[in-house]
Amino acid sequence: MIRVEDGSIVVKDLTKIFQGGFAAVDHVSFEIKDGELFGLLGPNGAGKSTTMRMLTTLLRPTEGDAFIGGHSIKDEPDKVRLLIGLVSDKLIVYDRLTARENLRFFGHLYGLGGEKLEERIDELLDEVDLSRFADRAVGTFSTGMKQRLNLVRALLHNPKVLFLDEPTLGLDPQTVRFIKDLIVQLHQSDITMVLTTHEMALAEELSERLAIIDHGKILAIGEPKRLEEENGVKNLEDLFLKLTGRQLRDTLGKEKSAPRVIRG
Amino acid sequence: MTFKKNLKDSLRIAQKDLLEFSRSKMRIATFVLMPVILIALFGFMFPGSGQISHIPIALVDEAPTGEGSYIATAFERLSSTSGSLNVITFSSVAQAKQAVIRGEVYGVFIVYPNFPARDSLVLIVDNTNPQVAAELEASVGSILSSLVGSNPSPLYVESIAPWAPSSEFEYMAPGFVGLTVVMAGMAGLAATVAREREIGTMDGLMVAPIARSSIITGKAVAQMVRGLLQAAIIVVMVVAFFGVKVYGNPLLIIAVLILGDLGFVGLGIIATSVASDQETATMMLMLLEFPMMFLSGVLYPVIQLPWWLQYVAKVIPLTYMVEALRRLMILNAGLGAIMGPLLFMLVFAVIAIGIAVPIFSRAVTR
Ligand SMILES: Nc1ncnc2c1ncn2[C@@H]1O[C@H](COP(=O)(O)OP(=O)(O)O)[C@@H](O)[C@H]1O
Ligand SMILES: [Mg+2]
Numbered sequence: 358m359i360r361v362e363d364g365s366i367v368v369k370d371l372t373k374i375f376q377g378g379f380a381a382v383d384h385v386s387f388e389i390k391d392g393e394l395f396g397l398l399g400p401n402g403a404g405k406s407t408t409m410r411m412l413t414t415l416l417r418p419t420e421g422d423a424f425i426g427g428h429s430i431k432d433e434p435d436k437v438r439l440l441i442g443l444v445s446d447k448l449i450v451y452d453r454l455t456a457r458e459n460l461r462f463f464g465h466l467y468g469l470g471g472e473k474l475e476e477r478i479d480e481l482l483d484e485v486d487l488s489r490f491a492d493r494a495v496g497t498f499s500t501g502m503k504q505r506l507n508l509v510r511a512l513l514h515n516p517k518v519l520f521l522d523e524p525t526l527g528l529d530p531q532t533v534r535f536i537k538d539l540i541v542q543l544h545q546s547d548i549t550m551v552l553t554t555h556e557m558a559l560a561e562e563l564s565e566r567l568a569i570i571d572h573g574k575i576l577a578i579g580e581p582k583r584l585e586e587e588n589g590v591k592n593l594e595d596l597f598l599k600l601t602g603r604q605l606r607d608t609l610g611k612e613k614s615a616p617r618v619i620r621g
Numbered sequence: 622m623t624f625k626k627n628l629k630d631s632l633r634i635a636q637k638d639l640l641e642f643s644r645s646k647m648r649i650a651t652f653v654l655m656p657v658i659l660i661a662l663f664g665f666m667f668p669g670s671g672q673i674s675h676i677p678i679a680l681v682d683e684a685p686t687g688e689g690s691y692i693a694t695a696f697e698r699l700s701s702t703s704g705s706l707n708v709i710t711f712s713s714v715a716q717a718k719q720a721v722i723r724g725e726v727y728g729v730f731i732v733y734p735n736f737p738a739r740d741s742l743v744l745i746v747d748n749t750n751p752q753v754a755a756e757l758e759a760s761v762g763s764i765l766s767s768l769v770g771s772n773p774s775p776l777y778v779e780s781i782a783p784w785a786p787s788s789e790f791e792y793m794a795p796g797f798v799g800l801t802v803v804m805a806g807m808a809g810l811a812a813t814v815a816r817e818r819e820i821g822t823m824d825g826l827m828v829a830p831i832a833r834s835s836i837i838t839g840k841a842v843a844q845m846v847r848g849l850l851q852a853a854i855i856v857v858m859v860v861a862f863f864g865v866k867v868y869g870n871p872l873l874i875i876a877v878l879i880l881g882d883l884g885f886v887g888l889g890i891i892a893t894s895v896a897s898d899q900e901t902a903t904m905m906l907m908l909l910e911f912p913m914m915f916l917s918g919v920l921y922p923v924i925q926l927p928w929w930l931q932y933v934a935k936v937i938p939l940t941y942m943v944e945a946l947r948r949l950m951i952l953n954a955g956l957g958a959i960m961g962p963l964l965f966m967l968v969f970a971v972i973a974i975g976i977a978v979p980i981f982s983r984a985v986t987r
Contacts, residue, residue: 413828417986438830447821451637453644465633466829494644510825 363426363440364391364517364549366412370421373407373573381407383573384421389566391517392547394540396554396564396581398597400606404573405553406445409522412551413443425518439467442511445522448503449510452496456487456506459495460513467514481509485539501532508539518549525554537563561593569600576600627838630831634839638813639846652847656801656854660863663793663920673756673925677707679717679729689736695768696730705760721747721781723958724944727924728757728781737769740777748780749791749951753922782952794859794867795946796919798852799881803913803939805848806841806882807889808906813840814890814981815899823985833982841886845879852878868953877949877959881942881966887973894977894984913939918947938969 366389373382382404389395397405410416412423414434422429428436443449450459457478464474482488485505495503504524511519521540525533533556540563544550554560560567561581568578577584577600581593590596642648678700682693700706709726711717717729729745736742744761746754758778765776814837817823826836859865889906896902914920916930917939923931934940941962948954 413824415824415827415986435830438828441828443824443828445821445824447824449822449825451641451822453641454637458640462633462637463825463829466630466826466831468830 364547365389365427366395366423366425366518366549366551368408368412368421368423371408371411371418371423372420373404373411373416374419380573382411382418385570385573385575386421387568387575387578389549389551392544392549394544394550394552394563394565396552396560396567397570398553398557398560398567398593399570400601402606403571403601405570406522407573408570409443409445409520409551409553413441413520414438415443439514440517442514442516442519443522444504444508444511444519444524446524446526448500448507450495450503450507453494455492455494456482456498457491459506460510463510464513469514477513481512482506485509485535501528501535504528504532505535508536512543516548518551519543521550521552521554523553523555525556525559533559557592557594557597569597571601623832627832627835630835631839631842634826634836635842635846638840638843642843642847652851653854656797656851657858659797659801660794660855660858663790663797673753673922674704675707676705676728676753676757676760676924677709677726678757678761679711679720679726680708681711681714681717681729681731683714684732684734684736687734687736689732689734689741692732692736692742692768696732696764699764699767700760703760703764705764706757718745718781719958721745722948722952722954723961724948727753728761730761742776744776744778745781746778747782747952749782749947750922751792753924754780790859790863791865791951792922792947793920794855794863794865795950796917796943798855798950799878799939799943799946800914800917800919801851801855802845802848802878802882803885803942804910805851806844807885807892808903808910809844809847810841810886810889811893811896811902811906812899813844814893815896815902818985819899827985833985834978837890837978837981841890844886845882848882849875849878865951867950869949873956874946874949877942877945877963877966880963880970881938881945883970884938884966884973887970887975887977890977890981891973894980913937916940918943938966941965941969 368385368387371382371385372380374380385408397408399405407416411418412425412430414430414437418431422431424430425437426440428440430437451462454462460478460481461474464470464478469477479488482491485508487502487506490498490502495506498506508524525536528536537559540550540552552560552563564581566578566580569576577596585592585596588596588599590599680693680697684690684692697708700708709720711720714729714731717726720726721729727747727750731743731745733741733743742765744758746757748754762776817826856867860867888909892905893902896905912933916926916934917923917937918934919939923934923940926934945959945962945966948959
């Protein structure tokens with residue numbers, strides 16, 4: 358059986374230098390295989406979100422390139438956009454619209470429509486237990502409900518690659534568990550996933566492979582167990598602290614130079 | 622193909638924006654109240670009188686020989702020495718009246734051969750500009766009194782638009798229609814773009830396989846629809862409560878509103894792209910809005926401004942839009958009479974949009 362490897366990611370020398378010459382991501386290279394669940398870990402300000410934003414075509418790299426399903430994020434952003442879905446802690450849902458209207462709107466943007474779209478919406482709402490609230494304004498939802506809706510919003514068009522940037526930030530343990538289960542389920546359906554999180558346990562449990570980055574550079578990359586063994590530590594948290602140090606990260610970078618796109 | 626897709630995507634976004642808007646009762650209430658209050662307020666208010674000089678006036682001398690032959694030359698001489706009027710000579714009354722409709726002069730002074738009989742001197746004033754009309758009448762009256770005495774006055778005054786009741790409001794209504802549409806286009810658009818960026822939903826639009834230009838076009842369309850609805854509220858109000866008669870082809874009026882709005886939509890996009898947040902963008906636009914409101918002839922005739930502010934008014938695109946609307950809506954002018962302002966609006970729109978779209982695309986992927 359021939360399998361089309363269209364959920365693969367190849368990152369080559371990806372670099373983002375913000376105004377003022379600050380390199381948030383500094384010549385980063387790695388590969389993610391089709392269907393893999395890849396973790397991206399690092400302290401605050403390490404450059405995780407900047408990497409994610411470049412890979413999702415939201416931010417133009419200063420240097421380097423990346424290929425998703427073989428398509429350059431620089432030269433073929435439209436092809437890339439059809440393949441990917443994005444979930445972050447900033448919820449991409451409109452409060453004034455109902456859950457169904459939200460999904461219908463985004464579905465239309467992906468060229469979906471008609472009966473098929475309505476069926477897909479029903480199916481997805483059911484998947485995240487929101488069917489009962491389909492016709493309620495999203496503004497009345499709890500944060501957890503919104504994030505569940507936001508997740509299926511990203512899945513509407515059956516993306517090959519799903520980017521999850523801190524998807525569990527600020528959520529209650531029930532929702533965190535729900536999202537974790539959903540990620541596991543999606544992983545079984547062969548969708549490629551890139552996940553950033555602060556929760557070491559979650560990353561350790563979910564990621565097949567992961568990279569630890571700091572100051573825009575990759576410090577370690579590989580399977581979690583292998584990395585722990587190689588570094589002589591017993592869990593991911595120890596590995597993380599060993600590699601990135603124990604000092605607090607109270608950088609003023611955001612206030613000084615990043616008023617535009619403020620991301621966690 | 623691509624164009625059709627982009628257009629469809631734009632309309633989807635416009636529809637979404639309007640749906641969002643329609644869900645907020647507070648916003649709808651504010652939206653309706655804004656023009657209502659504006660009209661109620663200014664409908665009863667009269668702008669203070671200013672010093673108007675050098676009012677352009679057409680002179681038609683129908684009596685080059687005979688008893689009245691000296692009037693025209695003397696009138697011209699006295700006008701220029703007093704500085705109150707700028708006399709432009711026309712060879713026929715019809716041509717001179719066209720000049721009024723085109724906004725080149727504010728009145729026509731005619732000397733008929735039966736001078737000094739009653740009504741042998743006629744002044745036709747542009748009554749849609751009541752303040753200028755009154756000033757014009759006074760200036761002509763005072764020049765004539767020194768020429769021919771004032772009792773009995775041979776001067777007969779009539780209006781260029783006798784159908785229009787002469788009130789300040791007649792003058793202001795088209796200005797408010799233009800101003801409302803422009804404000805919605807400029808500030809409204811900047812606000813919705815900035816809001817989506819701040820709450821993060823802009824990312825959702827940007828990761829979707831649609832053109833950047835569709836996003837901004839869709840949002841602009843939604844704002845224009847809102848602006849036109851508010852303009853409609855104003856028109857209904859001035860017609861129903863203030864006895865203003867609105868002329869002009871409605872489609873032509875809407876076309877002028879849309880064309881005039883485009884450039885301001887562009888300015889709105891530029892402000893949002895350059896500003897770091899919604900508040901900054903709003904403040905930047907306020908800086909533009911206030912002078913515009915007072916200098917572009919919405920409230921006071923441009924000619925009433927000091928000469929140097931008249932030059933400022935002439936570079937404000939809203940001045941041309943309001944001018945075109947006034948001629949269309951009150952003077953019932955045809956397309957030909959508004960070509961000049963239309964051309965200016967077109968140039969402004971092309972430049973502003975031409976700058977705005979690339980700046981926007983760059984700003985959102987920076
Ligand atoms: N638009 C921007 N302009 C300037 N600096 C930015 C911008 N976005 C992020 N940064 C800076 O880049 C660094 C990496 O940020 P980010 O990728 O968000 O980190 P994280 O790993 O926490 O997601 C931070 O120091 C941040 O302040
Ligand atoms: Mg982040």
